[in-house]
Amino acid sequence: MSYIEAKKEYAKYGINTDEAINLAAGKNIVFDFQTNTLTNSTVSQTIKNYGTIKISNGTVTNTSAATNALIDNYSTGVIDITGGQLISLGTKQALYNEYGVATISGNAYLSSKASGTYDGVQRSTVHNKGTGHLTITGGTIVNTVGSAVTS
Numbered sequence: 001m002s003y004i005e006a007k008k009e010y011a012k013y014g015i016n017t018d019e020a021i022n023l024a025a026g027k028n029i030v031f032d033f034q035t036n037t038l039t040n041s042t043v044s045q046t047i048k049n050y051g052t053i054k055i056s057n058g059t060v061t062n063t064s065a066a067t068n069a070l071i072d073n074y075s076t077g078v079i080d081i082t083g084g085q086l087i088s089l090g091t092k093q094a095l096y097n098e099y100g101v102a103t104i105s106g107n108a109y110l111s112s113k114a115s116g117t118y119d120g121v122q123r124s125t126v127h128n129k130g131t132g133h134l135t136i137t138g139g140t141i142v143n144t145v146g147s148a149v150t151s
Contacts (some may be wrong), residue, residue, distance in 0.1 A: 006139020009108060020044040025047075025076040032053035046070050049077040049100070055108075061087040065119070069096035070112070081108045081139070088112035094125050097132040108139030115146045124150040 008095040033079035037059040040046035070088040077100035088094040094110040114123040
């Protein structure tokens with residue numbers, strides 16, 4: 001079983017992780033969390049994506065107020081969020097699309113308390129940086145203290 005497969009297996013049973021899931025460029029994964037939760041208890045991102053990820057259900061969250069973005073989608077990353085919940089309990093983004101390709105649709109729910117600024121830009125629940133490509137055709141994006149989406 002690969003590291004990523006093991007993490008997926010943990011997520012099925014709602015087991016916490018104390019490190020980020022790193023998906024390398026050229027790798028593809030579908031997170032099928034069903035009704036379970038993947039929780040990160042460290043200050044690192046829960047998912048660092050350089051490959052291709054699809055999230056269709058379940059919950060991805062963190063428990064540290066100092067946590068970096070819940071999911072960082074880097075320049076080679078492609079992320080398709082069609083359902084489930086991404087809930088950032090810290091003051092950073094639920095999705096930080098750093099020059100990658102991100103799509104939010106269906107019944108996806110993204111929430112954060114992102115606040116403050118970084119590199120002169122207001123933090124938000126979903127942040128699209130630079131030449132990143134962000135498409136939102138559905139879902140719900142909320143921020144309890146600031147902006148829902150910035151680019």
